[in-house]
Amino acid sequence: MNAEIIAVGSEMLTAARIDTNSLYLTEKLNNLGVEVVTKYVVGDDRDRLASTIRLAASNSQIVLLSGGLGPTEDDVTRDALALSIDRRQIFHQEICDQIEQRFHKMGRRMAETNKRQAFLLEGAEMLPNDHGTAPGQWIEDSGCVFVLLPGPPHELKAMFERQCLSRLTRIVPKQFIETLIFRVAGMGEADLDQTISPVYKKYSNPATTVLAHNGDIQVHLRARCKTQAEALALLAEVGGQVEALLGDRIYSRNGDSLEVTVGAMLRKQRATIAVAESATAGALADRITSVAGASDYFVGGFITYTRAMKTEMLGVDPELLQRFGPVSKEVAEAMAQGARRRTGASYALSITGNAGPATDGGQAPVGMMYIGLASPSGVTSTHRQFLGDRARIRAFAGQMALDFLRRSLP
Amino acid sequence: MNAEIIAVGSEMLTAARIDTNSLYLTEKLNNLGVEVVTKYVVGDDRDRLASTIRLAASNSQIVLLSGGLGPTEDDVTRDALALSIDRRQIFHQEICDQIEQRFHKMGRRMAETNKRQAFLLEGAEMLPNDHGTAPGQWIEDSGCVFVLLPGPPHELKAMFERQCLSRLTRIVPKQFIETLIFRVAGMGEADLDQTISPVYKKYSNPATTVLAHNGDIQVHLRARCKTQAEALALLAEVGGQVEALLGDRIYSRNGDSLEVTVGAMLRKQRATIAVAESATAGALADRITSVAGASDYFVGGFITYTRAMKTEMLGVDPELLQRFGPVSKEVAEAMAQGARRRTGASYALSITGNAGPATDGGQAPVGMMYIGLASPSGVTSTHRQFLGDRARIRAFAGQMALDFLRRSLP
Numbered sequence: 001m002n003a004e005i006i007a008v009g010s011e012m013l014t015a016a017r018i019d020t021n022s023l024y025l026t027e028k029l030n031n032l033g034v035e036v037v038t039k040y041v042v043g044d045d046r047d048r049l050a051s052t053i054r055l056a057a058s059n060s061q062i063v064l065l066s067g068g069l070g071p072t073e074d075d076v077t078r079d080a081l082a083l084s085i086d087r088r089q090i091f092h093q094e095i096c097d098q099i100e101q102r103f104h105k106m107g108r109r110m111a112e113t114n115k116r117q118a119f120l121l122e123g124a125e126m127l128p129n130d131h132g133t134a135p136g137q138w139i140e141d142s143g144c145v146f147v148l149l150p151g152p153p154h155e156l157k158a159m160f161e162r163q164c165l166s167r168l169t170r171i172v173p174k175q176f177i178e179t180l181i182f183r184v185a186g187m188g189e190a191d192l193d194q195t196i197s198p199v200y201k202k203y204s205n206p207a208t209t210v211l212a213h214n215g216d217i218q219v220h221l222r223a224r225c226k227t228q229a230e231a232l233a234l235l236a237e238v239g240g241q242v243e244a245l246l247g248d249r250i251y252s253r254n255g256d257s258l259e260v261t262v263g264a265m266l267r268k269q270r271a272t273i274a275v276a277e278s279a280t281a282g283a284l285a286d287r288i289t290s291v292a293g294a295s296d297y298f299v300g301g302f303i304t305y306t307r308a309m310k311t312e313m314l315g316v317d318p319e320l321l322q323r324f325g326p327v328s329k330e331v332a333e334a335m336a337q338g339a340r341r342r343t344g345a346s347y348a349l350s351i352t353g354n355a356g357p358a359t360d361g362g363q364a365p366v367g368m369m370y371i372g373l374a375s376p377s378g379v380t381s382t383h384r385q386f387l388g389d390r391a392r393i394r395a396f397a398g399q400m401a402l403d404f405l406r407r408s409l410p
Numbered sequence: 411m412n413a414e415i416i417a418v419g420s421e422m423l424t425a426a427r428i429d430t431n432s433l434y435l436t437e438k439l440n441n442l443g444v445e446v447v448t449k450y451v452v453g454d455d456r457d458r459l460a461s462t463i464r465l466a467a468s469n470s471q472i473v474l475l476s477g478g479l480g481p482t483e484d485d486v487t488r489d490a491l492a493l494s495i496d497r498r499q500i501f502h503q504e505i506c507d508q509i510e511q512r513f514h515k516m517g518r519r520m521a522e523t524n525k526r527q528a529f530l531l532e533g534a535e536m537l538p539n540d541h542g543t544a545p546g547q548w549i550e551d552s553g554c555v556f557v558l559l560p561g562p563p564h565e566l567k568a569m570f571e572r573q574c575l576s577r578l579t580r581i582v583p584k585q586f587i588e589t590l591i592f593r594v595a596g597m598g599e600a601d602l603d604q605t606i607s608p609v610y611k612k613y614s615n616p617a618t619t620v621l622a623h624n625g626d627i628q629v630h631l632r633a634r635c636k637t638q639a640e641a642l643a644l645l646a647e648v649g650g651q652v653e654a655l656l657g658d659r660i661y662s663r664n665g666d667s668l669e670v671t672v673g674a675m676l677r678k679q680r681a682t683i684a685v686a687e688s689a690t691a692g693a694l695a696d697r698i699t700s701v702a703g704a705s706d707y708f709v710g711g712f713i714t715y716t717r718a719m720k721t722e723m724l725g726v727d728p729e730l731l732q733r734f735g736p737v738s739k740e741v742a743e744a745m746a747q748g749a750r751r752r753t754g755a756s757y758a759l760s761i762t763g764n765a766g767p768a769t770d771g772g773q774a775p776v777g778m779m780y781i782g783l784a785s786p787s788g789v790t791s792t793h794r795q796f797l798g799d800r801a802r803i804r805a806f807a808g809q810m811a812l813d814f815l816r817r818s819l820p
Contacts, residue, residue: 015437027425281699282692300719303711
């Protein structure tokens, strides 16, 4: 069963505001086994909203609308729905009385315009609003359910929980939904897709989604079945094939981020880590310590932005810097060794590179990044050339460094 | 002139993701005098997207689509637009060669599927993508302009700035829109609004928007007039009143971020800066160095997550740590002094605090943050108690440190 969500209100069409009610509604609908297939944000324009409602109803069996139920002429949701499904609106004195009482309780008089809120579409059920004046409405028409909800998030959530969940459960076919998430590092999105699409393309259930952000890829498999056992079996079948193809490029199977995964590995070994950062200047340490409890394994770091600081803070030989340049395998390894020696940490991870935008005196091309890792068994390094702007190159370098550490940990 | 924005991608229909490209696009369109009247999020479904495109084109003269231009079969935007305006798609060898070269530069081979990205709709102009493989497209059809943009925000922004702004300027009726942006630190959003709303509420032109994020507030005034002189005069009138009320809490008047503002002050003085971070663990240095050219004034930093590292790296007296605890005015000042001494920088900024989630052995409450600043004229410090989660507290602390530096610089 599919749903569409329409947020109504011209303020949601400015550069400063975003509709977030739809995130809450999506979560609740997904939990019932309902997919959201289109979301809309429409301004306070009755005719435009009416055509949007018509398109939504032609695609899905559930159409949720939020906002536009207030008392002013800008509040067009009731009129737009009445227009699009061709129903009259009927004044209900008892609703009007309730609204009047609400104002009375707050010590205020109801404005004449609030009477607009006492109209229901013919055949609609009224959904009481415990936190505001605007009642919601529940209307079924030609096999489609329309739900009118208030715009303010706390009013919408309370009404949805108390009035809509049980009604929806009655009309949604019973099913079980299980999700499996693989997180992957060390390969590009297109590469990954080419590798695994021959498997997941064979199945429409589970549904597969691939998400990539700054070198971090997530593969989501979501199975919908009549029983939970069936859903889990389906995930095991397809997930097993995906896993076989991706191998150790998968770093987590439970949604954990790379920094959480690496942190757990370090904690398990009772090992500690320090960092030495040049091009990323603190971003790697920031990421490692974004995990609560990182103080169990993270001891500290050095941000050595200049050649002099590489020598001062980490003891990198000035001759090495002179001979190979600061963006080199040799300097990356010396930085890692220096950080390990000076902190006494089990591991030290270093990054040196050129994040741009200018080339570094012609020595290292923009995007060239070297990663060093000093460990109890010696020092190693790796390098890669990234493309993109400064922020992207820095993010990719941090991802690569954490993944290098993950693969190197015993 | 009106526009519609369609974000394409099933991942944008989950409870975990939201389309934010439309906020950027809305700002740019509004600056040209174009209003956004409907926004859509559509999944990777060709036919549904095609009907959405038809509805959008029936309402507005500009339809922007973001996402769905990747190489996989899930990427349906090209096909959906071809279907909805009934145009063929044509393979362009030269585009294919460019994509292949891009992979070559990264030392990788182009996957066969990437060839899908070398197709353009008949009559479309190709919009080069400087940051990714997917080229954009610009197509005019029956009085409507369709623009296909890539989904990743940095790719979309670069393409829109470089390729779309000038093209849109040619088709949008001339009016003058001038914007004045005040950026403010050191006060809360509600405080600020209470302070300046008596002024801006008197004017519908310029339109005023207040945006707050992690302690950083922006006040945007946007004037639309028949002549540029009129728009500028209006901004001067209203902006002058706002400025008088906010005083030195305004840190920039041209949109520059706090790190850019502080960096420019340091550069002008030919001064240098180092940092010593505990609770923020690299986030402050990361922010300072996110500005291209930061190597002119940023020399390096120490991330001292443990007590031992504060002593080892910065020479903080263990007795001080014992007596006042690591989250204290005394330790913040000693950290700043140590960082300044060890790097030789003109200024050193330190942060020590408890970002949570657990209290630090009962000593410092979650959210307590001390900032130290060592300068040629001695050492000073400040502190504040923040509320919220770990990420929010760390972000507020970095903002507070930069603002403390800004107000302390001669």
